[in-house]
Amino acid sequence: MITMEDIIRDGHPTLRKVAAEVAMPPSDVDKQILSSLLEYVINSQNSEISAKYGLRPGIGLAAPQINVSKRMIAVHLTDDKEELYSYALFNPRIISHSVEKSYLQSGEGCLSVDEPIPGYVQRHARITVKGVNLEGKEIKLRLKGLPAICFQHEIDHLNGIMFYDYIDKQNPFKQVEGAIPIER
Structure with a gap:
């Protein structure tokens, strides 16, 4: 089980590397790592489990955040219509995106960044993602709102x-013209 001690913090060199593709079919070790990423995100949202193990709540986690420089992510969240998006993906990639932008009104946070960094993070309002799930099946997701922001x-x-690479240093809360504000 991944704990907060396993999550590397801002400044660690792995967080600035381009992660390697995961060879397909994935090894049992890679499947276990991806499984544990999803398990962390799900557990971190359960108040009893997160209190017991000292987990900081999160809606997504990427393998580089646990010092594994491979292309694996896990996401577990609900959108504004309470639809659940719970995915663990190998080699996810954005295959298309809207020109229209969006941003989280409350700003973004990150399990690898301990302090809040205020400001708007411009993202694409809609994206299409392709990746391979734990069962080895290629999936394609069309996303908007919070799920789109989280996957990006x-x-x-x-x-x-x-995330803070996108924040305007001179004017962190600069309104993004025509962008859709997303509430969380």
Whole structure:
């Protein structure tokens, strides 16, 4: 089971590396790592389990955040219609995106960043993601709202990009013209 001690913090060199593709079919070790990423995110949202193990709640986690530089992410969240998005993916990639932008009104956070970093993070409002699930099946997801933002955040981790790289240093809360504000 992954704990907060397993999650590397901002400044660690692995967080700035481009992660390696996972060979298909995935090894048992890679399947176990991906499974444990999803398990952490699910457990972190359960108040009893998170209190017992000292887990910080999160909606997504990428393998580089546990110092494994491979292209694996896990996401577990509900959208504004209470639809559940619970996915563990090998080699996820964004295959298309909208020109229209969106951002979280409350700003983004990250399990690898201990302090809050205020500001708007511009993301694509809609994306299509392809990846391979734990069963080895290729899946394609069309996403918008919070799920789209979360997937972009986690896929950025696979490319060595941190959320605060997108925040305008001079004007962190600069309104993004025509962008859709997303409430969390």
